[in-house]
Amino acid sequence: MPEALRLVFAIAGKDIRAELRSRTALLSAVVFAALVLVVFNFARDPTALSATDLAPSVLWVTFALAAMVALNRAFTVEREHGALDGLLLAPVPRGALFGGKLLANLAFVGTVEAVTLPLFVLFFNVDLAAALPGIIGVTALATIGFVSVGTLFSAMAVRTRFAELMLPVLLLPFMVPPLIGAVQVTARLLADRPLSEMLGWLRLLALYDIVFVTLCTMAFSAVVDE
Amino acid sequence: MTAAAAAHAIARRGLTVSLVALAGLAAVYVLALGYTPVEARQGMAQKIFYLHVPAAWCALMAFSLVGLASGLYLWLHDPRLDRFAASSAEVGVAFSAVMLTTGPIWAKPIWGTWWTWDARLTLTLFLFFLFVGYLALRASVHDPAERARFSAVVGILGMLLVPFIHLSVYLFRTLHPQPVVLKPSAPSLPPEMLRTLLISMAVFTLLYVGLVTLRYGLAMAEDARDEAADAA
Numbered sequence: 001m002p003e004a005l006r007l008v009f010a011i012a013g014k015d016i017r018a019e020l021r022s023r024t025a026l027l028s029a030v031v032f033a034a035l036v037l038v039v040f041n042f043a044r045d046p047t048a049l050s051a052t053d054l055a056p057s058v059l060w061v062t063f064a065l066a067a068m069v070a071l072n073r074a075f076t077v078e079r080e081h082g083a084l085d086g087l088l089l090a091p092v093p094r095g096a097l098f099g100g101k102l103l104a105n106l107a108f109v110g111t112v113e114a115v116t117l118p119l120f121v122l123f124f125n126v127d128l129a130a131a132l133p134g135i136i137g138v139t140a141l142a143t144i145g146f147v148s149v150g151t152l153f154s155a156m157a158v159r160t161r162f163a164e165l166m167l168p169v170l171l172l173p174f175m176v177p178p179l180i181g182a183v184q185v186t187a188r189l190l191a192d193r194p195l196s197e198m199l200g201w202l203r204l205l206a207l208y209d210i211v212f213v214t215l216c217t218m219a220f221s222a223v224v225d226e
Numbered sequence: 227m228t229a230a231a232a233a234h235a236i237a238r239r240g241l242t243v244s245l246v247a248l249a250g251l252a253a254v255y256v257l258a259l260g261y262t263p264v265e266a267r268q269g270m271a272q273k274i275f276y277l278h279v280p281a282a283w284c285a286l287m288a289f290s291l292v293g294l295a296s297g298l299y300l301w302l303h304d305p306r307l308d309r310f311a312a313s314s315a316e317v318g319v320a321f322s323a324v325m326l327t328t329g330p331i332w333a334k335p336i337w338g339t340w341w342t343w344d345a346r347l348t349l350t351l352f353l354f355f356l357f358v359g360y361l362a363l364r365a366s367v368h369d370p371a372e373r374a375r376f377s378a379v380v381g382i383l384g385m386l387l388v389p390f391i392h393l394s395v396y397l398f399r400t401l402h403p404q405p406v407v408l409k410p411s412a413p414s415l416p417p418e419m420l421r422t423l424l425i426s427m428a429v430f431t432l433l434y435v436g437l438v439t440l441r442y443g444l445a446m447a448e449d450a451r452d453e454a455a456d457a458a
Contacts, residue, residue, distance in 0.1 A: 149383065152379070156363070156376045156379070156380075159367065159372065159376075160363065160366040160367050160376075161366040162366055166362065166363060166366060169358075169359045169362055170359045170363060170380060172355075173352050173355050173356045173359065173384075173387065173391075174383070176352060176391055176394070177387070177390040177391055177393070180394040180395065181394060204390070204393055204394060207390075208390055211390075212383075212386075215382070215383060215386060216383075219300075219379045219382065219383070222300055222375050222378065222379055223375065223376065223379055226372075
């Protein structure tokens with residue numbers, strides 16, 4: 001395995017181990033996502049809008065809010081006891097450091113999403129069985145893009161005043177393209193539309209991932225290095 | 227000349243240019259109301275065109291220049307680029323506020339609705355949010371070098387976000403008029419309207435230059451004050 005990749009996995013492994021030992025953040029994020037779903041249930045009028053029509057937007061707004069909560073955590077844990085300084089002193093290229101944090105965040109957000117999806121089926125009575133592989137695919141595609149921007153911004157936000165407020169204000173505009181794409185593709189998947197109707201959106205999501213993962217990896221050193 | 231005196235001189239120059247531009251703006255009002263013909267279908271409501279379009283032009287120019295200055299800053303690390311980006315972002319937010327208020331006022335009588343989720347409206351709204359966030363970020367970082375690096379990163383990412391937002395909202399049907407000036411065939415406006423529009427755009431651009439210069443001078447004065455405070 002190339003050295004850089006080994007470092008990426010070492011850093012991601014460190015974050016995931018630390019998370020699994022306490023589990024508080026993960027549990028809170030999952031409970032938060034479940035609560036958002038419950039709130040949504042009361043915000044809709046079932047006689048006016050069928051669950052299937054509303055489902056894609058409910059699912060994605062929940063994912064987006066849960067991801068925001070999860071991303072706030074990514075660098076706040078590093079701030080305590082000067083952990084980030086230790087990490088920056090380690091002989092690790094900044095790109096690999098970013099890759100590791102990104103991977104850990106993806107694992108974290110992915111877990112929250114994996115728990116939210118069955119809850120969503122349960123609460124909203126949507127039949128996902130046929131569309132499930134597609135939904136998992138589009139979720140991965142959209143999540144990689146905004147989590148990568150979120151990882152970069154959370155490294156910045158922890159060094160500002162009002163960190164918990166700064167991250168959503170900066171990140172939400174960047175979540176818009178992946179969210180619109182993901183909602184559109186999810187709606188078509190649920191309606192059992194042919195792949196050709198989603199191809200444009202899938203291309204946009206993939207392009208977003210490529211551009212922003214590359215850019216955030218390059219910009220990371222400008223954020224953490226004095 | 228001390229740094230503070232230099233800052234003062236730049237701010238004064240900016241103020242002069244802004245005042246000239248404001249006088250020009252008064253002339254634009256006179257031209258728009260007195261010289262240009264009343265549009266046949268839209269009536270007087272169309273007059274807002276002479277403010278809305280130049281304001282939008284300045285806002286987009288301001289934000290593009292923020293993106294450009296941000297990219298150059300990460301390369302050259304020149305504090306002047308950061309100061310310029312900050313000034314341009316502030317003035318850009320002001321112009322987008324003009325654009326986002328004159329737009330709905332014009333849209334209500336003509337389209338019958340204050341707001342529509344058309345591609346261009348959504349894009350400019352998000353640009354506005356993006357740069358309000360940019361300014362909020364600047365306000366919440368104390369260390370000048372760190373502030374410059376953070377805002378440069380957001381500036382660059384913001385510039386690259388624009389095509390993505392545009393692509394993703396483009397699929398909604400657009401109510402917004404197609405370009406009337408910069409397009410392959412000749413401009414489709416009557417010459418009086420076109421002349422007034424171009425004069426107004428020049429005046430707004432001058433106002434942008436004046437305000438940015440003024441703001442740049444103020445930023446220089448702030449930096450000089452902070453340095454003096456740190457030295458003491």
